[in-house]
Structures are given as C-alpha cells and as structure tokens.
Amino acid sequence: MKTTNHYSARSIWKKTLPLVLGVTLCSNISFAQTSKSEVIDAIVKEENSNSQLEKLAHELFDEIGPRLVGTPQMKQANDWAVDKYKSWDIQAHNEKWGEWRGWERGVSHIDMVSPRVRTLEATQLAWSPGMGKKTVTAEVIILPDLADSAAYAAWMPSAKGKFVMISMNQPTGRPDYNWQEFALKESFDKMKAERTAMTDAWKKRIAKTGYTTKTLPVALENAGAAGILTNTWSAGFGVDKIFSAYTKKVPTVDVALEDYGLLYRLIESGGKPMISMHTESKELGVVSTFNTIAEIKGTEKPDEYVMLSAHFDSWDGGTGATDNGTGTLTMMEAMRLLKKFYPHPKRTILVGHWGSEEEGLNGSRAFVEDHPEIVKNLQALFNQDNGTGRVVNLSGQGFADAKTYLGRWLEAVPDTIKNRIKTNFPGQPGGGGSDFASFVAAGAPGFSLGSLNWSYFNYTWHTNRDTYDKVIFDDLRNNAMLAAIMAYMASEDPEKTSTVKTEGIKWPVPVKAIRRGGLDGK
Template structure:
C-alpha cells in the first residue's frame, strides 16, 4: 500500500539506481539488437522520405476527408513494402468534406487580398459572397443584443477579440521598458476581460453565437483565433450550416476591425470552395508483425494519424506517425524473431475525442486483454523528455528495465515519475490506461508546440527537427524490443489514488467513441 501511494520523480536511472551519466555508453555495452537499431536509424533513416510523402504529398488528414483515406492507403502500402501486414479497421462514419481554395479580399475602401482560410467543414460559396464588415456591439444585455441582430442581414460579422498588438508577449518583454511592458500587459489583460464581459452580455458563447448570427441573416462570419505568436492562428471547425466561416490573420483582422469602428465601412468578398461528401468511413490503420513465441500477446506502437488541416499536421501528429512507422520498419528488419506480436496503430479521429483508440479498446477485447505495453507519441517534434508510470504500481520495475537498454545519451535527459497518475485524456494512451493497460505517453520537449504549431496554420514540415525525431525512433524501437522480449507480463496493478478536496480520486473510465461524427452539423 505504501509503495502505491508514493510518488517518485527523478532523472532516468541506471540499473543499479541513482542518476544516469550523460556520456554515451560504450558500444560494446549495448545489446546486439540495440546496436543494430542505433546504426540503422542513424545511417539509414527513412524519416525524411516518410515525412515528404505524407506531409508534402498528401498533406493534412482531417477526419472524413479524401486526404485521410489517401493517407491510410499510403500507410498500408508502405508497411506492406517492408513486409508488415497492413489493414484498416473501420469504427464508424464521419461527415465527409474536402477543403478547396479560399480567396478573401477587401474591396472597399481599397483593394487588398487578406490572409484568411475557411474553417474545417465550413459551407462553400457557390458564388462569391460580399458584405460590409461589422463588429460585435458593446451591449449590456441579451435584449440589446437581440435588437442588434436585426441589423446584420447581408453583413460580415467579426466575432473575435480585437488585439491592439500582434506582437507576442516575449517580444514586448524583450524590447519594451519595464514601465511600458507593464502597461501593455495590463492593457492586454483588460482587453481580454472586457471581451469576456461583452460575450457574456450577448447571452451567447463562442460556440452558440455563430448559429445565432446565421439565423439573423449574416452573410459570413469571420474570426481570428490568434495563438499569441506572430503568424500563428488555430484552425478548427465551423459551426455554421449555410454561410461561410473564415479565420483571418491577426494583422488583417485588426485592420478590418479598426476600419469598422472608425466609420470607414470596409467591405470584403469571400469565395471559399469546398465539397460535402456525405458520410464516409472512419478507420484506424493497423500494421502487424506476428509474434513467434507469444503471438497472442501484444506490444503496441501508438500515434494518431488524423490532424486538423490549417497546416500539414506535421507536429500533431505527423512526427508521432513517422516515429512509429520508422520504428516498426527497423524492428521488422532487425528483430526477425519477435516473441510477442508487434502492432503499429495509427488512430483516426483523435482530434475529436480519442475516437479511434477508444473504438479499438471496445472492439478488440481479446487484444486489449493481452497487451504487454503501449508506447504512444503525440506532442511535437522534440526529443522525449518525460515518461510517467501512469498510475501502475510496478511500472518502475518493468519500464525501468526496458529503459536501461536504451543508449544513455538518449535517456540522460528523460524525467520519469513513478507510479504517476493515470492519464484521463489528451492523447490515445489514455484510452488504454482507462482499460487498465500499461500505456505510456512518450512526452517530448515543446519546441514551441503549444503556442506555435498545435492545431495552427504553422504546423508544417519545416518545423520538424529530424535529429530529435531520430532519437525518439531509437527509444521507441528499443522499448518495444525489450517489452517483447521480457519473459514476464507487465503488471497491471494500480496505485491507490489520492484523496483530493475530501474526495477519493477514481481511475478513469473507459469511454464510448463517437461513431457517427458530424452528422448533425
């Protein structure tokens, strides 16, 4: 009981305990298969080729799009070219949609092309739509806002907060005097609070307002989901059914806003082309290397395959995808007598709620019952920096043994926490943790992920740091090898979770996946 409730946090350890040295191990101290894995990844990597084919050739992989299906077909063909059996497992349907071109121009009081894109699942424009740009009014009650709604027919409504400056906080801090920095930060905080009050006074939220504007006869809706980093906007899904919804870069959005409030009556023309494709299948892409001694026991290489489509989905989760694909390529080549069956699982519709992995847990109980371990990677291009025991009491023992085989120059900077707390969401490892399966998130360094590339229009190939990803391939491949070779099944014993605010914390529950997504949108 005491062990289960104790929390350990330390830099990665040697087999004898303590802290690992940062110097590389002598090559002779590595297991022969590990030496081969390191050499293969360092000298014969196919990561760049995989990234080019997937991210440049196919692009983003929004659930329900032809690109997602094309990516699945490509992954299966690639796996099978390596001798890895590939398949797709359908788990539901999603509203099918395909992005087209976006052309947004200011046509008065002068001509200017605007940096803008339609949101995912935005309705198309059969012919260009144009209208005067207006902003949300400073109302004091939902009644006042309801009266204003009667005035917006045929207009383009800006629904995001106006930003006085499109400079990020860190740049202001670098160049402003201390007094100016404090002033600008206070203004930024006050502006955000004022916008929240404005929204509250309308009686709507960011989720419900678009529908109200559409019903009131707006010609289009424009927002600017700025991350706080220059040039980076998050691109999510539209909430309108008939009129287009577009995201405009913070600089152009601010220009339109100022013109509108200062009586310059800007007008914009919007032509966004996309296609509705009905309901299409949602699926997971699975690769399999059959185990030679324990084929009914499994080691899973896990990454979600889908992405949002503001950029290429490079760091979310193209890097996780190519890490797992390269790892299974290397294992297939160098580990011919794998004891346990090794699966690579590229999940669909993670972005809408871990749907692919949740469906796999529900639909494959025989596999889930006999999983040795799941290794999941999903948060960007950086080298792995943290691994948690996810609340499994004995993870310190078996995960520690597996990690001890990894070259020390890779594990030296990894911070581990045992037994840790069970993941309840965020990425696909949580679907398996909920089912009591030892499943580990290989958490990487940020490289600006949260503010710069996560779900943004800047999540592109050029943000990948391949030297970091190669290290992650070595780590993942060695962990999978060691988990497969381990003569003992990994313990699923769970820790006693703490009492928080007088309530006993409970283990996460297995959740149902969405199997008919977007049907009511």
C-alpha cells in the same frame, strides 16, 4: 508466413545478451539485456545512416497534406500507410471504427476591396459550408457591445448581408517573449493588464448576446449575415489556430491577426471596409473512418502484445506535421527498424495509427472497446503526440510497478538518449490529451513519450504553420530509436507487466467513442 532468419529473437537473446544483475531502477527481477546488443546496435546504426523519416515526411505532409477526419486526404493517408508497411513486409490493414460527416476543402480567396485593395491572409474553418461559384462582396461590421440578449435580438436584423467579426481584437501581435526581451517592464505590465481587461470585456459581450461562441455564428447566419469572421491567435508571430465552423449555410473564416486588426481599426475609426470573399468546399455525405493497424506477429507469445501508438488525423490549417505527423512517422520508422532487425518477436508487436483523436480520442477509444483481448494482454503501449522534439519525459501513469519494468527496458537504451529522459514514478494516470489515455482508462499499461516543446503550443499545435519545415529530424531519429528499443525490450521481457494501480490514486473512467461524428445533428 514464418521464415528462419539470422536475427532470430531467441538466438540473439541467448548469444549476445549477458545476464545483468542489480540494474539501476530495476527490481530483483533480472533478465538478459545490454545496451550494446546486436539488435540495438543495428537499430541505432540503421537509423543514423539510413533513416527514412525525411522521405516519409515529404510523402505524408507535402503530397497528401492534412488529415482531417472525414476528408478524402484522411483515407488517402490510411491507404498510403498500409502500402508503405506492405513494402516493408509488414502486415497492415485499415480497420473501420465509425462514420463521419464527409467534407473536402476547396479554394478560398478573401480580399479587402475598400478603402483600399489588400489580399487578406485568412483560412476557412474546417467543415465550413461552401459558396459554390459565388463571390460575395459586402461590408464588414463588429459584433456590437449591447446591454443584454433582448438588445441583441433587436439588433440581429442589421447583420443581414454583412460579414460579422465576432472575436476580440488583440492589443499586440507580438508574443510575450518578444515583449520580455525588449520592453520596459512597465510597458509590458501595462499591455498585459490591458489585454486581460479586453479579454474579460469580450467574454462578457458574448455572454450578453445570450449565445455561446458555438451558437452565436448560427444565430448570425439565421439572421442573414453574409459570413462570420473570427481570429483565434496562437500568441506567436503569424500563427492562428484553425478549428471547426458551426455555420451550415454561410462561410466561417479565420482572419490572421494582422488583417483582422486592420479591419477592426478601420471600423472603429468610422470607416466601412468592404471585403470580397470566395470559398469553396464539398459536403461528401457519410464516410467511413478507419484506424490503420500494422502487425509483426509474435513467435513465443503471439497473444500478448506490445503496441506503438500515434494519432493519424489532424486539423487542416497546416499539414498536421507536428500534430501528429511526427508521432506517426516515429512509430512507422520504429516498425521498419523492428521488422528489419527483430522480425520474429517473442510477443506480437502492433502499431495503431488512430483516427479522430482531435475530436475526442475516438479511434483509440473504439479500438479499446472492440479489442478487449488485446487490451487484456497488453505488455505495454508507447504513444507520442506532443510535437517534433526529442523525448525527455516518461511517467508511470499511476501503475504501481511501472518503475520496475520501464526502468529495466530503459537500461538498454543508449546513454545519449536515455540520460535525457526524466522519469516520474508512479505518476498520475492520464485522463485525456492523447490516445495512451484510452488504454490507461481501461487499466492497460499505456505510456506517453513526452517530448521537448519547440514552441509547440504557440507555433504548431493546431495552427496554420504546422508544416514540414517545423520538423526537427535529428530529434525524430532519436525518438524512432527509442520507440523501437523500448518495444524490443518489452517484447523480450520474460515477465508479464503488472497493471496493479497505485493506492490512493483516482483512476479515469473509460469514455465511449463517438462513432458517428458530425451526423445526426451532432
């Protein structure tokens, strides 16, 4: 419903924003803008004094938790976001784009019971089959180093009834930065050489089985193994990456480096460690998958669009806090700010919270396929998806005129935010990595708001430590203000953005969304 409001976009624009000529990074096009506009000042003041980010983070990360596609928690998060937007008087809905293998994580407990008792730090992988109410106690063995696939075929029956370790044992549990700080150079070099040799040897061991890392667990379960043990160390203290299981009948469990190494050394020294394992999970059949879409309808150009973007799903070793809960909350908070201080935008402002990004940008690719009218009339899309840090990089994604309009909009951003951002024009079009690439491939101006690292790839990206306590809320406030201001400026710009591609750049090809994940034998 259209209502009058003293923050009317046109009145604010005419009353408070003088015409600025010769703006840095801009073309000869000039339109009314200033970093001290009433709208921008109000956005900054609100976010610095009344941010909702901590409350949103607690509700999403602590109460709902991880958002693996196909799980009840993913749908719970979709519904939570819709309700939250409606509480801010923003229209929102869940839009079905596909179906997925439904699965729900249950309790798990893994103990070493011989040669001594120790509760192990371990996590069943996503989509690992459950054991029902059964607990299995069995010997642990290491995948042996044999001559060739024929030798492995002859060995396979000996895996029956045992838990099989199929990952390399790391030579150190200390990250490289710790070695660099304290080790003698010759010690560090020796360790790296040893690790490289071990990694190469283990790759050859897997290759000689005749299987891949995906097919080997299935072959072992078909041979009667009690379960599969892996370790996907994330090169930092206490962190493992938790991905998906490929077994269908027996559990696949990632064991933390410290405990994986313990079991491995016991076996190498001639021992026969025994573990007791109980893991539960539920298969939920075919479940629908959704994107959550929210909208602030445009008044003058309602059929042109500015979009905010972040994927909503996560892996489920932790709670998906920085991948991509922080991007999600940044865009939700930006929409709250825009609705409060810019309720009648010139162009329609949308936000997309995408499903199944982790399995191949599927939610955003489906949206691009299903909404050509939006893609065709997209003024700009801003996506954030690389951790909790403040935004410090912005690329033109290969669009020839991106410097003109992005520079124009950035001029309105407060210096304390803008001056930290390194731009790269025209840049290279993103072919993947996150959801902006789905739009870029279709020729639409999608941009990634690149953030500071905060040890993202080692410590939180897809790990068991991606939790609330890793969020840097001051940086998130910075990003929410930036996203809101850039959306505001893009909406108000009298010029439609150019999507001319820079000559000589190879453009990515659109990829079709997977709309039936984990189903039909896939």
